[in-house]
Amino acid sequence: MINDREALAGDLERLVAAVHSSAKYGRVCEDVVRGVGERELAKGRRLKDAVKATKKKLHQVGGAYLEAGMDYAAWLDDLRAASGNEGDFRRACAETMRHHSSTKERFQILDEFYATVLADLPPLHSVLDLACGLNPLAIPWMGLPDGAAYYAYDIYEDMVEFLQAFMELTPVRGQAAACDVLRSCPKPRVDLALVLKSVPCLEQIDKSAGAQLLDTIDADYLLVSFPVYSLGGRDKGMPTNYEARFRELVADKDWSIKRFEFAAELAFLVSR
Ligand SMILES: C[S@@+](CC[C@H](N)C(=O)[O-])C[C@H]1O[C@@H](n2cnc3c(N)ncnc32)[C@H](O)[C@@H]1O
DSSP states (O other): OOOHHHHHHHHHHHHHHHHHTSTTTTTBOHHHHHHHHHHHHHTTOOHHHHHHHHHHHHHHHTGGGBOSSOOHHHHHHHHHHHTTSHHHHHHHHHHHHTTBHHHHHHHTTHHHHHHHHTTTSOOOOEEEEETOTTGGGGGGGTTOOTTOEEEEEESBHHHHHHHHHHHTTSSSEEEEEEOOTTTTOOOOOEEEEEEESOHHHHTTTOTTHHHHHHHHOOEEEEEEEEESEETTEEOTHHHHHHHHHHHHHHTTOOOEEEEEEETTEEEEEEEO
């Protein structure tokens, strides 16, 4: 006789297969599908409803930021063609970032964002970019020394393959992988960790995500930021609410924190 646990495990396998069979979610790494799917099945949903709810959640946390038909091969061709000239390369990077709606918002503040936030830091030899989207395309603006290690993680296998190939065009030693930052991403000790605009998004999957991340990242400096726009446009209450959430997350920490407010992003640089 099949017990409840075995039935649930069988449903989870079927859910993962069903989600992966759709074009939109076929390249979302298995660990993330499993994590979200497990939570939906645990709510007592029927398989069909759990598949639907999993896709909806994956859309909210990832798919909603991507434009239709992400053409990684063509972008890589353009970046390779531009890589011989610094100005052309930066322009190609900035153009490419616009295909991810969250990274795109940084486009308008790119020249000031990293220059301002990282201005007083010592040379950064290692960077961890969690839930990175297309932010590694901003590497040319970060002022990293040649050979710095750059770890970039997101949920899409095709996106991280592209980022891996892209980083080979830059002076960093890049390592991009598809994984779930809440379950499986390696978190090597680094000089700087970036958690850019992803706490609200990850907290849609797991309410403890922000706290969990801040506790498990091993970095001298941590840059945590929040959007000032919703996907639908500017929202006046957002910065206030997100700042309150961030202050709550760090309330019991003995960390020094610098606040930066840009037109398109609210950022906190934490020194530990
Ligand atoms: C709001 S965007 C931020 C992107 C990037 N950090 C930036 O600021 O340009 C959130 C990103 O988190 C990724 N993501 C969502 N859930 C994730 C998870 N469990 N593990 C890793 N990445 C995740 C999404 O695919 C998306 O690219």
